[in-house]
Amino acid sequence: MQAFEYVAPRSLDEATHVLAHVGAEARCLGGGTDLIAQMREGRRSARVVVDIKRIPELDALKFDPIHGLTLGAAVPCSRIHSHGAVAAAFPGLIDAVSLIGGIAIQNRASLGGNICTASPAGDSLPALLVHNAHVLLASAQGTRRLPLSAFFVGPGKTVLRPDELVVQIELPAPPAGFGAAYLRFTPRNEMDIAVVGVGAAVVLENGLITQARVALGAVAPTPILVPEAAEALVGKAPSPEVFADAAAAAQRAAQPITDMRGTAEQRRHLVGVLTWRALQRAVERARVSQLPQPTAQ
Amino acid sequence: MTVLEQERIQTQSTSKTFRVIGRRVPRPDGVDKVTGRAQYGADVKLSGMLYGKVLRSPHAHARIVSIDTREAEALPGVKAVITGKDFKPAEDRVERSGEGVVNYSYLSQNVMAQDKVLYHGHAVAAVAATNPHIAEEALARIKVEYEVLPPVLDVLEAMREDAPILLPNLRTRELGEPVSDRPTNIASHEQYARGDVERGFAEADVIVEREFRTSTVHQGYIEPQNATALWNADGFITVWTSTQAAWDERRELSEILHVPISNIRVIPMEIGGGFGGKLNVYLEPLAALLSLKAGHRPVKMWMQRDEVLKATGPTSASVIRVKVGARRDGVITAAQAWLAYEAGAFPGSPVGAGMGVIFAPYRLENLLIDGYDVVVNKPAAKPYRAPGGTNAAFASETVVDELAEKLGMDPIAFRRINAAKEGDRRADGPVYGRIGYIETLDAIANHPHYRSPLPAPSAPWCRVGRGVASGFWFNWDGKSSASAIVNPDGTVSYLEGSTDIGGTRASLAMQLAETLGIDYTDVRPMVGDTQTVGYNDATGGSRTTYGSGIAAYHLGKAIIRAMKERAARLWDVPAEDVDVDGDTYCYGERCITFKALCAKLEETGGPLSVSVSVDTHGAIPALATHVVDVEVDIETGKVSILRYTAAQDVGRAIHPDYVEGQIHGGVAQGIGWALNEEYVYDADGHLLNASLLDYRMPTALDLPMIETVLVEVPNPNHPFGVKGVGEVPIVPPAAAIANAIYRAIGVRMTTLPMKPSAILKALGTIP
Numbered sequence A: 001m002q003a004f005e006y007v008a009p010r011s012l013d014e015a016t017h018v019l020a021h022v023g024a025e026a027r028c029l030g031g032g033t034d035l036i037a038q039m040r041e042g043r044r045s046a047r048v049v050v051d052i053k054r055i056p057e058l059d060a061l062k063f064d065p066i067h068g069l070t071l072g073a074a075v076p077c078s079r080i081h082s083h084g085a086v087a088a089a090f091p092g093l094i095d096a097v098s099l100i101g102g103i104a105i106q107n108r109a110s111l112g113g114n115i116c117t118a119s120p121a122g123d124s125l126p127a128l129l130v131h132n133a134h135v136l137l138a139s140a141q142g143t144r145r146l147p148l149s150a151f152f153v154g155p156g157k158t159v160l161r162p163d164e165l166v167v168q169i170e171l172p173a174p175p176a177g178f179g180a181a182y183l184r185f186t187p188r189n190e191m192d193i194a195v196v197g198v199g200a201a202v203v204l205e206n207g208l209i210t211q212a213r214v215a216l217g218a219v220a221p222t223p224i225l226v227p228e229a230a231e232a233l234v235g236k237a238p239s240p241e242v243f244a245d246a247a248a249a250a251q252r253a254a255q256p257i258t259d260m261r262g263t264a265e266q267r268r269h270l271v272g273v274l275t276w277r278a279l280q281r282a283v284e285r286a287r288v289s290q291l292p293q294p295t296a297q
Numbered sequence B: 001m002t003v004l005e006q007e008r009i010q011t012q013s014t015s016k017t018f019r020v021i022g023r024r025v026p027r028p029d030g031v032d033k034v035t036g037r038a039q040y041g042a043d044v045k046l047s048g049m050l051y052g053k054v055l056r057s058p059h060a061h062a063r064i065v066s067i068d069t070r071e072a073e074a075l076p077g078v079k080a081v082i083t084g085k086d087f088k089p090a091e092d093r094v095e096r097s098g099e100g101v102v103n104y105s106y107l108s109q110n111v112m113a114q115d116k117v118l119y120h121g122h123a124v125a126a127v128a129a130t131n132p133h134i135a136e137e138a139l140a141r142i143k144v145e146y147e148v149l150p151p152v153l154d155v156l157e158a159m160r161e162d163a164p165i166l167l168p169n170l171r172t173r174e175l176g177e178p179v180s181d182r183p184t185n186i187a188s189h190e191q192y193a194r195g196d197v198e199r200g201f202a203e204a205d206v207i208v209e210r211e212f213r214t215s216t217v218h219q220g221y222i223e224p225q226n227a228t229a230l231w232n233a234d235g236f237i238t239v240w241t242s243t244q245a246a247w248d249e250r251r252e253l254s255e256i257l258h259v260p261i262s263n264i265r266v267i268p269m270e271i272g273g274g275f276g277g278k279l280n281v282y283l284e285p286l287a288a289l290l291s292l293k294a295g296h297r298p299v300k301m302w303m304q305r306d307e308v309l310k311a312t313g314p315t316s317a318s319v320i321r322v323k324v325g326a327r328r329d330g331v332i333t334a335a336q337a338w339l340a341y342e343a344g345a346f347p348g349s350p351v352g353a354g355m356g357v358i359f360a361p362y363r364l365e366n367l368l369i370d371g372y373d374v375v376v377n378k379p380a381a382k383p384y385r386a387p388g389g390t391n392a393a394f395a396s397e398t399v400v401d402e403l404a405e406k407l408g409m410d411p412i413a414f415r416r417i418n419a420a421k422e423g424d425r426r427a428d429g430p431v432y433g434r435i436g437y438i439e440t441l442d443a444i445a446n447h448p449h450y451r452s453p454l455p456a457p458s459a460p461w462c463r464v465g466r467g468v469a470s471g472f473w474f475n476w477d478g479k480s481s482a483s484a485i486v487n488p489d490g491t492v493s494y495l496e497g498s499t500d501i502g503g504t505r506a507s508l509a510m511q512l513a514e515t516l517g518i519d520y521t522d523v524r525p526m527v528g529d530t531q532t533v534g535y536n537d538a539t540g541g542s543r544t545t546y547g548s549g550i551a552a553y554h555l556g557k558a559i560i561r562a563m564k565e566r567a568a569r570l571w572d573v574p575a576e577d578v579d580v581d582g583d584t585y586c587y588g589e590r591c592i593t594f595k596a597l598c599a600k601l602e603e604t605g606g607p608l609s610v611s612v613s614v615d616t617h618g619a620i621p622a623l624a625t626h627v628v629d630v631e632v633d634i635e636t637g638k639v640s641i642l643r644y645t646a647a648q649d650v651g652r653a654i655h656p657d658y659v660e661g662q663i664h665g666g667v668a669q670g671i672g673w674a675l676n677e678e679y680v681y682d683a684d685g686h687l688l689n690a691s692l693l694d695y696r697m698p699t700a701l702d703l704p705m706i707e708t709v710l711v712e713v714p715n716p717n718h719p720f721g722v723k724g725v726g727e728v729p730i731v732p733p734a735a736a737i738a739n740a741i742y743r744a745i746g747v748r749m750t751t752l753p754m755k756p757s758a759i760l761k762a763l764g765t766i767p
């Protein structure tokens, strides 16, 4: 690893100023669970490392049932899954953040880091997509807000400019009858990279699915939403057959490759299995969320 | 968390009751280990120390055309650069070392490539600099020109006549003699034969024949290899390192560096795992040569994880064919096996051990076993816990299970009919002493685990199954030395030379305390080095508690003799008339305790210290039987281990915790080997998964609580009945799991690892 400069700005202005000044040779540091490993292995270099954890906006976690969730980009996973109200409202997200690495990793790893690493196998990505997440980006020029689905360009590539950083991730408040789940397949039970990841979200009204989202990880250059799977679900009563139709649509949408972690055939097969199971779990949760909830926290 | 009732079955009611042996006493190194104070190789810091790094081959097979180190040498802070040219060829001579044998010429070429690189990660140059970052940068400035050659990565392909040749001078040997003058990758072919297998198969009512494959796997010790060396201006070399075999490494350094052993001191630091992978040198000779070239400054080196996976260990991938026949009454009539093991870049796979393990649990009149040691473009294979055993038992114990099934017999009952006993002859020659194989079969047959019904599957897409398998390991005895200082306060400072890799400070100190009849806490053990204590064979081969235990016993006896003399002097009586009972020394009515006698050392002849060296014999093999329940998700192919019970003949459990720990560890590694661990190479021979993220060893969440049954059939050749326990637990797991998977899904898995994609393929779910 080569020597680098370390700065820890205290404000967004200060941070964007540094990025504007240093440009492509600067790298943001969240939890460092990707960046430090990559720098040590010589896969990434940086002249200036910009620690973003001390910027108030990036360290904030705000939730209310009307406006939804605003997640500072540097908030570690463990702060998300230990937040009772957030855990209840965003079950798909919670599945994902409880899976990343292990306990030690979750105490450092952030979702800003997970999406900026932009691995097609990043676990929070399909979960955030089915929760309909948006991202707020900032640079010295100002801010822009875009749907997360428009953020990813390819493996390790996003629309983020070198002078920009992710400030926060925003998730709308889920409607009544909402349920979501994220499932991944890994040969080991922890410390593994998803061979396939599937996020699913549904809204149940009067026994029918009125809204649905299905997102896939590790089967395309970026995580993908599968509108065809959603179409197979909307307007139907949940059933094993309906899940199977959606699963088949997801399999058709997947463009898996063969690599060290799995073959294309295995991945396509698993997309079907996991989509079915994720939908089943999302529907179960949607049903539970329709039951009268205890009001006192 | 559930605390499991760990069972102990004592098969021989001995009148002897022990004072210390069999208790679960705290380990002497415990506090330092849990507080992080224990000194590992990484903690070594010397004044003026430099940092060394290794440049490694990006190719699996290539000729080195040229190496230009000038730019690296010119970098400020760089103090020395070495390449293969700095090594004088070592002698092409084979000697016993660690658990196996070593050829010094090959060993030297393995630590630093000469004219050819033979695997991805093979060392081609090394640098010492004032800090590790400069050393790393210097590596980037070394220019190596390679002529890339086609690699051979599979044992069967390497055996073909038209295969690319790794070592131009290699000739196939049988019984140590070359049998052809043709260049080859087949280093050796050996055979064990007895009776007449053709006749035996003709007598069989059922014959099962299958071919198996196992993948390259790594020992997976957590502490990477490291070494700090000082080649002093007076010609003396000191090496601080993480090793299981300080004396073997001293010998290896002597051969590679052409320096007499008396000029070399090897200091074994605490060790963070080895499992056989730390029996030979890697960085030690590099650090020493860099130290010499840098003007006698100490040089510290340590590997990164990818270097550990690319260039150390692993153990052999293999292809094994097994054919076994049995009569309707369950008696095996003939057994035949053909084993080909990958040695990696240099000869020396554990195929010989595999040949010994493969049918060892059974009494056989007709057998034929052929074994081939074959070089391929992978790192040189090194011992890994019961080297070669897991591969062999995976094959034979799957076939044995299938035979039992075809005969409609319970798999344990079938094994019991054929089980080897004391007096039976092993395939590799020796006659069994008092082994406890049948006792382990009975222990499993009677265990609540085996007698309970299988649990219900946890989901509609899951299936459950139960499998059984047995395993054998030779166990080694070997040479050990130790010394002791008897202190005036009644304690004994005990210096032994076996690297403590699994709690042996405790289990050796217990044997010394037992011999002396004193408290365990009054023995203060310490691990010495090649300069401070007599010769010790490696900590390996499951020998330490046995062989170094015998040394501890003899050391105790020598102390008792000396103490009798002190008592005699005290009372002015003949020493031979002093009786000893436990810690009490008596002449007639006059008695004195060990402790009180220690207080009188001053007046009875002054300070007392004793040393012994022993060449021990009489190790008896370990046998084990395991049962496992698995659940298979037939949609994803994932196998979960639900319950695991291991019964093992342990001779005598000196310290039951550490015996159980050995079993837990061996089973955990066996589960990893069975389910997910493998080296993944691309077609050009690049190792793709050189990280612990992608080399999938099991984590705590992948393992159940492992239940153990310690079956104690004492070894009559050891004063306390010890048998080696450390290696056999890794032998049965792969076969037991394969047999359980078969019972769950009806498919015989014949390739390791039995990873999810392999299960899906076997089920026909994916192509």
Ligand SMILES: Cc1cc2nc3c(=O)[nH]c(=O)nc-3n(C[C@H](O)[C@H](O)[C@H](O)COP(=O)(O)OP(=O)(O)OC[C@H]3O[C@@H](n4cnc5c(N)ncnc54)[C@H](O)[C@@H]3O)c2cc1C
Binding pocket: A027, A028, A029, A030, A031, A032, A033, A034, A035, A036, A037, A052, A073, A074, A099, A100, A101, A102, A105, A108, A109, A110, A111, A112, A113, A114, A115, A116, A117, A121, A122, A123, A124, A160, A164, A165, A166, A167, A191, A192, A193
């Ligand atoms: C042992 C281990 C296990 C892991 N397991 C998993 C797993 O199961 N699933 C999974 O998905 N990942 C896993 N990871 C990868 C990693 O932990 C996650 O990707 C994590 O979310 C990264 O977050 P971080 O805060 O540590 O990112 P960092 O390492 O700090 O940053 C990652 C990248 O994003 C950039 N970046 C970070 N924040 C911002 C920002 N706000 N604006 C702009 N750029 C930014 C950095 O410059 C860097 O390039 C694992 C890593 C390790 C070491």
